[in-house]
Amino acid sequence: NPQVNVRVEKWKLAASGVKKLWSRRAIPTSTLLLFFTTLSSSPWIPTVESSETAELLSPVTKSRPSVTLPKFSTNSLLLLTTLLIFILKSCSRQLARSIADDVDLMTWLHHRIWPYESNMTEEDSYISTLLCGIELIHSGVTCFAEAGGQHVSGMAKAVELLGLRACLTQSIMDCGEGLPAPWAAVTTDDCIQSQKELYKKHHNTADGRIRIWFGIRQIMNATDRLLIETRDNALELETGIHMHVAEIAYENLKVINERKVDHGTVTYLEKIQFLGKNLLSAHTVWVNDNEISFLSRNGVKVSHCPASAMRMLGFAPIREMLDAGICVSIGTDGAPSNNRMSIVDEMYLASLINKGREVYANGTTNPSVLPAEVVLQMATINGAKSVLWDNEIGSLEVGKKADMVVINPSSWSMVPYHDSISCLVYSMRTENVISVMCNGQWIMKDKKIINVNEEDVILMAKQASRELLERAGIRIPNRMNFI
Template identity: 35%
Template structure:
């Protein structure tokens, strides 16, 4: 981030634009090699964490590197108000005016997109990452996903970070991605199980510009496969497999995972790392971070049956 101390961004997290972009350029140069499984893009994060020069230079570097850009857009009313105060218009509209948007931009959340914003996203071929669990957890609101789909916007499905979800379970996200819009619109047909699964697979690949390589099982694409087992009481009986996956599965159904032809999980045992060791190290790192941040005190907060202001 290069801006935002006045809205609460800690000063150590604000860095000079030149250094931030140079670090990003160096990282892309070392990581974005042909055939690489993990590649790096640019993430200016949120409109209230950057200024106009940062956005211009980010767009310039993305064009030079043919890199992807991801950014939170229209997630909260505050975000829109901040952009309007600083730039004279909401964030989506402003980014369009300065020629920041394009087919290599993945807009995250888009909860408070207006109809005008949806038209802009479609016109510029911007992709959207829908994060229903995060949006509900943070009480951000309900993204107009059915409207985006009707307009022809590519919408993918995401979990957001664990700090704003508490879970990285994509199977849970499938179900919430369908139910949240059925409930909001009071229309059980507004989202289908098949469309939600597409959002998590082929539309996710399209959102990253990788639909030629992944996202579906087709000749010539990478062998990325998940084998699911439905022989548990939560899913049985199975009549329509896609519907069972979206509405009944809990997340422990994956039995085997294959990435680019490599089996990374077999019979529910991860082959590449020690799950137990990773969990121990994760807990240790989280405890250390909470202690340094002073938030470890919340582990012992009193029981609350009702939220209080």
């Protein structure tokens, strides 16, 4: 069959290219990519059993793993890659999409987000997480780290149903200006006890897919006692801490004035010995060279959220962090500060924004900053390291969990794919993601979410978000006249 022969020859060419890239390590060893067609029986075709652990082997070994792929509607060349891991995701805020656009951070917090969050119910959190999870799966995500919500049990229920993997965190605050009344009454003891109870209830549930972390909203809403006891309890339970760090210049100035250090948040956290290998530092935009060395020396992980940063925060020194050996991953922040929950978009933005920052920082261009292979590492193995899960996920390796994504590059957005790694970062769109597997189970096949009805979730989300904004008293101003 000439048509089949053409496809097989295309596949052989792609496989040969991957083998050459692998042999000279142009593909990161932690991000093994495997090409296959649905019509070839070559030993190079990867297959994955529907079990927790991947049996995939490096193409260099020429070993034939035993794998079964779903029946896809396309017979074109497909691409199998390791999972994509989203860091810093606020799934409990999905119902707040577009309620806080084009405003500064303090207005965003005090007049939009805090009223929204303080009026949420556990059912709202459940629906919000379902809606968010659907979007994450469609963009190829199997694992995410929640930056903090008020109803962790609602989030956990949704994560278990969707089949995703997640590190969930409660948003903890024991001080601060302008807090909603219910939050202002919360004590440090309440904060610590609540997180311990959530850990006991949900940690390592859903077949091991859910982990509970400790959370600090930000330094402006945390007493020293809360910081220290959070650090100590997280170490005792061997879990992580998720905290927004050095988001805006105002935060650093407030820390300098009130906590008497010479720079800002990271300097103070170093002073009180809060920094550690189990800390995921979200955003981390306003840091100097000394603070970068503090982060590196203590093994802190950093979540880079390019779209969110460009809206309200500024340019994070990502190149300098990577050069210092810091593990930097990619995230979005929540829907109110990004709107798009797509790691595909964030990979594209991360590379371009940091190339542009070189002109701002050094007065010259440098197109080689954050090349495609580095961005891909940030979205895969660095994400796994950031959530302290890299011994089980983050790459396609023997013995690791079967979390993976099937991509169809044979569309107008990716053809021709002369450089497969480049195309994944610069050309891929969400619609190129065909199927997603988490923990050995397909959670999306042929673009169809398996475990929930998308239309039902959308209807629930519309109603829940409308009622929530009414309870919170949030009014979105009219921007212009329209029909």
